[in-house]
Amino acid sequence: MSDSHISEQEMQSRIVRFAELKQRGVPLMFIDSIIPGHHRMNYAVIGDTASENSEFSPYISQPHKFQIGMVNAPPGNGPAYHTHDYVEMFVVLTGRWRFYWGNEADQAPEGEAILEQWDMISLPPRLWRGFENVSEEHAWIFAVLDPHDVFMGKDPYWAPHVARQAETYGFRANEFGKMIKPPDYEEKRRQVEELLVKGIR
Numbered sequence: 001m002s003d004s005h006i007s008e009q010e011m012q013s014r015i016v017r018f019a020e021l022k023q024r025g026v027p028l029m030f031i032d033s034i035i036p037g038h039h040r041m042n043y044a045v046i047g048d049t050a051s052e053n054s055e056f057s058p059y060i061s062q063p064h065k066f067q068i069g070m071v072n073a074p075p076g077n078g079p080a081y082h083t084h085d086y087v088e089m090f091v092v093l094t095g096r097w098r099f100y101w102g103n104e105a106d107q108a109p110e111g112e113a114i115l116e117q118w119d120m121i122s123l124p125p126r127l128w129r130g131f132e133n134v135s136e137e138h139a140w141i142f143a144v145l146d147p148h149d150v151f152m153g154k155d156p157y158w159a160p161h162v163a164r165q166a167e168t169y170g171f172r173a174n175e176f177g178k179m180i181k182p183p184d185y186e187e188k189r190r191q192v193e194e195l196l197v198k199g200i201r
Contacts, residue, residue, distance in 0.1 A: 016045060016059050022200055025072070026056045027193040031166040031173055032080040032158065034188060037132075040073035041196045048150040049143070050084065052179040067145040072200050075139075078132035080165075081105065082156035086146035089122045090115075090131070095139025099123075099131045105159040128159065138199035151178050 025041035029051050032038045044051065044058040047067030058067075070093075071078070078097070083105070090099075092115045099121055100112035105128050114134065115121060123129050125146075133139045148155065155177045158166070166172060170182025182188070 014060055014062065021045065021059055021070070024059065025196070025200070026051070026053060027196055028171075028179075028185075028189050029053045029056060030079070030156070031171040031179060032082070032162050034169040034171050034192065035080060035162070035165050037077055038080045039077045039192055039195060040071050040079070041193075041200060043070040043072075045069055047145075047147065049145060050148075050155055051150055052155075052173045052177055054151070054178065065147055067147060069143045069145070071141050071143065072138055072196070073133040074196065074199055075133055075136055079130055080162040081109075081128055081130040081159040082162065083126050083128045084145075084148075084156050085125050086148050087122060087124060088129075088146075089120060089144045091120045091142040091144075092117050093140040093142050095133055095135030095137065097131055097139065097141060098134045099129065101127050101129045103128065105157075106161070151176050153177055 021043055025043050027041055028034060029042035031052055033040060042051070044056050045068040046060045046064050047058055049058070049067045049069035094117060097115050098112060099115060100109040101123065102108065102110040113121065153176060154173065163172065169188070170184070172180050174180055
């Protein structure tokens with residue numbers, strides 16, 4: 001048993017108040033987030049989660065051996081087809097979500113499932129996947145990720161057609177997985193944020 005003493009201040013810094021968390025979303029955390037049908041608000045809760053945009057910081061910054069994020073998306077929206085080098089596990093908090101997957105980036109998905117509230121799915125490394133809110137209202141999901149370093153390489157890997165679509169809006173990521181922002185980034189960020197905030201309660 002360790003003799004280390006955990007202070008009250010330390011414990012207070014390990015509490016996530018949902019009302020505060022909702023104010024810390026990043027509307028363009030990934031290059032696909034600008035594409036219609038893929039708008040969503042991403043939240044880094046514990047650890048660096050995945051991100052191509054450096055303008056985020058995890059709510060709980062103390063080191064953990066896992067990473068946690070949350071997503072809120074309007075109806076018909078969610079992450080485009082992509083993959084990671086690590087496991088992602090999702091829990092549906094509200095609404096209904098369609099998850100779809102396949103083994104090739106440039107082929108049609110091979111399977112799908114509709115998940116309801118409290119359902120979970122574990123997506124293995126390098127399986128291509130996408131998911132969308134198929135509810136009639138904004139909905140939330142909770143993600144637990146294997147530990148990984150951000151901005152050390154591509155993360156996520158986008159299907160080629162997704163990367164091409166994002167580039168038509170001026171968005172791309174460099175070889176370190178960091179977003180290269182277009183000159184009108186702030187305006188586009190504001191537009192997407194306004195669209196999303198209306199439905200986040």
